[in-house]
Amino acid sequence: MTRLSAVTPSGHAQLGNYLGAIRRWACEGAPDDLYFVSDMHAMTTAYNPQRLRALSREMLAILIGSGIKPESVFVQSDIAAQLSTLSWVLECTCTFGEVARMIQFKEKSAGAKTVRLGLLTYPVLMASDILLPGADEVPVGDDQAQHVELARALARRFNTTYGEAFVVPQAVTPKVAARIRDLADPDRKMAKSTRNETGVVFVLEDADMIRRKFQRAVTDTAGRVEYRPDEQPGVANLLEILSACTGQSPKTAAEGIGSYRELKETVADAVIEELRDVRKRTQDLLADPAELDRIRATGAERAAQRGEHRLSSVLRLAGIA
Numbered sequence: 001m002t003r004l005s006a007v008t009p010s011g012h013a014q015l016g017n018y019l020g021a022i023r024r025w026a027c028e029g030a031p032d033d034l035y036f037v038s039d040m041h042a043m044t045t046a047y048n049p050q051r052l053r054a055l056s057r058e059m060l061a062i063l064i065g066s067g068i069k070p071e072s073v074f075v076q077s078d079i080a081a082q083l084s085t086l087s088w089v090l091e092c093t094c095t096f097g098e099v100a101r102m103i104q105f106k107e108k109s110a111g112a113k114t115v116r117l118g119l120l121t122y123p124v125l126m127a128s129d130i131l132l133p134g135a136d137e138v139p140v141g142d143d144q145a146q147h148v149e150l151a152r153a154l155a156r157r158f159n160t161t162y163g164e165a166f167v168v169p170q171a172v173t174p175k176v177a178a179r180i181r182d183l184a185d186p187d188r189k190m191a192k193s194t195r196n197e198t199g200v201v202f203v204l205e206d207a208d209m210i211r212r213k214f215q216r217a218v219t220d221t222a223g224r225v226e227y228r229p230d231e232q233p234g235v236a237n238l239l240e241i242l243s244a245c246t247g248q249s250p251k252t253a254a255e256g257i258g259s260y261r262e263l264k265e266t267v268a269d270a271v272i273e274e275l276r277d278v279r280k281r282t283q284d285l286l287a288d289p290a291e292l293d294r295i296r297a298t299g300a301e302r303a304a305q306r307g308e309h310r311l312s313s314v315l316r317l318a319g320i321a
């Protein structure tokens, strides 16, 4: 069984990426799994090329620093030729309506003066990412489940129209930490690209800054440490973060905590502890560029091999090779 997932270097990795995704990938790791840095997905809105290159490298180091086996990681653009080819085939299997109704597209394009075509077609590239190596399971947070649904639909459609080529993948979302919220605005999910960084905890941030962000986290006036997501979203978010770090349920995590101040300190301690080794291992790796280059090159080779066979049969079935 192959699990596959990715993180886009559109900013620095944040706590939601880590608790909702990266950490699980590391725990469940099997030899055939593939986890990658989806740098081509970071081009769908305005970006700076030098910054993208640096963020991709940092993200690759974070994946390994988080405990994912170096044999399982790669950078998406290292197999750009295969993915772009498959993407064209899948774009011609997909309808305009299917991509136009993606929630993320609607959110990101709303009110924008210009919208890059890649922002619309990006879920098709993501389908290529998933279908090329034949992933069975795709562990993602809630926000990506709709994109995996599209990949399933395209796989089925291609298989019935042109012939069996693709494994129909399944999204797997976590029970806890599927949607970590912004500490300063619990109505929004925590995101790398949020302008106001006071509510976003970054994986490589130092302990003092992490503590300060938790101390300033928005709560409410109820004054009770209880897990009630609808009535107390800020407090519930802190309890979910704590629960993801300790392994208890959010309800159990609330027991014995008397005040919001105590809750914030407890969560800050747990997060700092959780990220300590990840940060250290990532920084060590970033300080050894030759080792990181070596891992990247080996990953690229392995990823290319994994997709080769399927891509040629897809092209043959589609009548173009």
Ligand code: TYM
Pocket (backbone or CB within 6 Å): 004, 005, 006, 007, 008, 009, 016, 017, 018, 019, 020, 021, 022, 038, 041, 125, 126, 129, 130, 138, 139, 140, 141, 142, 143, 144, 177, 178, 179, 180, 181, 189, 190, 191
């Ligand atoms: P990205 O970079 O937005 O997010 C990476 C992973 O982190 C999860 N995540 C969260 N989980 C909980 N709480 C949050 N606040 C939070 N924010 C993000 C996401 O659900 C995701 O699992 N398009 C994808 C990357 C991608 C991909 C793929 C994933 C490219 N190709 C193929 C799976 C399979 C993305 O931009 O994720």
